[in-house]
Amino acid sequence: MAFAAFQASIMDHKGSTFMARNKIALIGSGMIGGTLAHLAGLKELGDIVLFDIADGIPQGKGLDIAQSSPVEGFDASLTGASDYSAIEGADVCIVTAGVPRKPGMSRDDLLGINLKVMEQVGAGIKKYAPNAFIICITNPLDAMVWALQKFSGLPKNKVVGMAGVLDSSRFRLFLSQEFNVSVQDITAFVLGGHGDTMVPLARYSTVAGIPLTDLVQMGWVTKDRLEEIIQRTRDGGAEIVGLLKTGSAYYAPAASAIEMAEAYLKDKKRVLPCAAHLSGQYGVKDMYVGVPTVIGAGGVERIIEIDLNKGEKEAFDKSVAAVAGLCEACIGIAPSLKQ
Numbered sequence: 149m150a151f152a153a154f155q156a157s158i159m160d161h162k163g164s165t166f167m168a169r170n171k172i173a174l175i176g177s178g179m180i181g182g183t184l185a186h187l188a189g190l191k192e193l194g195d196i197v198l199f200d201i202a203d204g205i206p207q208g209k210g211l212d213i214a215q216s217s218p219v220e221g222f223d224a225s226l227t228g229a230s231d232y233s234a235i236e237g238a239d240v241c242i243v244t245a246g247v248p249r250k251p252g253m254s255r256d257d258l259l260g261i262n263l264k265v266m267e268q269v270g271a272g273i274k275k276y277a278p279n280a281f282i283i284c285i286t287n288p289l290d291a292m293v294w295a296l297q298k299f300s301g302l303p304k305n306k307v308v309g310m311a312g313v314l315d316s317s318r319f320r321l322f323l324s325q326e327f328n329v330s331v332q333d334i335t336a337f338v339l340g341g342h343g344d345t346m347v348p349l350a351r352y353s354t355v356a357g358i359p360l361t362d363l364v365q366m367g368w369v370t371k372d373r374l375e376e377i378i379q380r381t382r383d384g385g386a387e388i389v390g391l392l393k394t395g396s397a398y399y400a401p402a403a404s405a406i407e408m409a410e411a412y413l414k415d416k417k418r419v420l421p422c423a424a425h426l427s428g429q430y431g432v433k434d435m436y437v438g439v440p441t442v443i444g445a446g447g448v449e450r451i452i453e454i455d456l457n458k459g460e461k462e463a464f465d466k467s468v469a470a471v472a473g474l475c476e477a478c479i480g481i482a483p484s485l486k487q
């Protein structure tokens with residue numbers, strides 16, 4: 149149980165103390181926000197507050213999911229709100245407020261509109277949930293989580309971006325389909341920014357511990373076919389945007405953020421690729437970029453610096469440069485982000 153919930157221990161009617169449930173605030177109650185609420189309920193992660201500026205949507209989704217709880221057998225309070233005071237004392241806030249892209253757009257095209265949303269969300273979190281662990285999902289991810297940390301003023305290890313778990317999950321699925329083996333036996337790393345320059349790492353991705361580079365030698369897959377799978381992973385978001393036409397992926401993104409929230413709430417010390425604040429690691433300063441991290445009750449407890457060969461480092465640096473350009477664009481719009 150997170151520390152804030154521990155502090156909220158209360159007395160029952162016989163005078164014994166018991167733990168209050170964790171409180172999970174979902175800021176943005178659209179396609180991902182609604183799916184997050186459903187998953188958090190099914191997993192009994194805590195009580196859930198859905199927040200959105202579109203009054204009625206968070207309340208309606210909360211009520212609908214609550215009405216599934218007797219069937220599914222979970223106990224959780226689900227409420228909806230359009231006032232930030234409702235997120236007061238949250239242990240975890242998952243931020244999806246903003247707009248998704250449409251076919252033909254890049255994630256970067258969302259920067260101007262979603263940056264303004266991050267400013268409002270940051271102020272709301274600063275006022276009502278300063279002790280929470282914040283998971284940002286809004287795109288363009290690496291720049292938005294960077295701006296959200298600055299707007300909210302929360303500690304850098306308590307603000308993190310979700311992208312690597314999703315990108316790695318896509319890579320794992322495509323590999324499992326290629327090799328006809330269980331997704332459970334595949335581990336994969338995708339590092340760098342959550343954009344067209346993301347870096348799926350073949351050398352650190354394995355089938356039951358056997359690196360993909362060895363599987364090429366063993367004849368399981370050709371280098372060219374592996375490159376196609378890597379490119380499909382990079383284009384994974386756009387592939388779904390092209391199919392849906394009115395929005396972007398939400399089931400896998402929500403599942404990925406819930407995995408991160410669970411790691412924090414249950415102090416699981418999961419090793420997960422996340423957009424984390426770097427202060428010199430990988431030669432990067434004051435930026436959020438996807439790297440392997442350890443997530444536990446302390447938030448981002450550790451950043452794991454893996455060894456990158458020349459080609460991997462070049463690809464990572466290219467991705468970092470793309471994120472740096474987006475942060476500069478944010479400063480152009482909101483000069484206060486410069487410090």
Ligand SMILES: NC(=O)c1ccc[n+]([C@@H]2O[C@H](COP(=O)([O-])OP(=O)(O)OC[C@H]3O[C@@H](n4cnc5c(N)ncnc54)[C@H](O)[C@@H]3O)[C@@H](O)[C@H]2O)c1
Pocket residue numbers: 175176177178179180181199200201202205244245246247248249258262265268284285286287288289310311314342395396397398401
């Ligand atoms: N990081 C990732 O891997 C990843 C994956 C998928 C989607 N995304 C991004 O997540 C975001 C949300 O996607 P979605 O599919 O849930 O979109 P959506 O349009 O279904 O939901 C977004 C919600 O945000 C609300 N909103 C807008 N402005 C707000 C504000 N100022 N305050 C509070 N709420 C506000 C909208 O009313 C809407 O309900 C998008 O930016 C999308 O690009 C990121």
Ligand SMILES: O=C(O)C[C@H](O)C(=O)O
Pocket residue numbers: 248249255287342384385386388389396397401
């Ligand atoms: O691709 C998008 O616009 C949404 C998200 O970043 C994704 O990867 O699915």
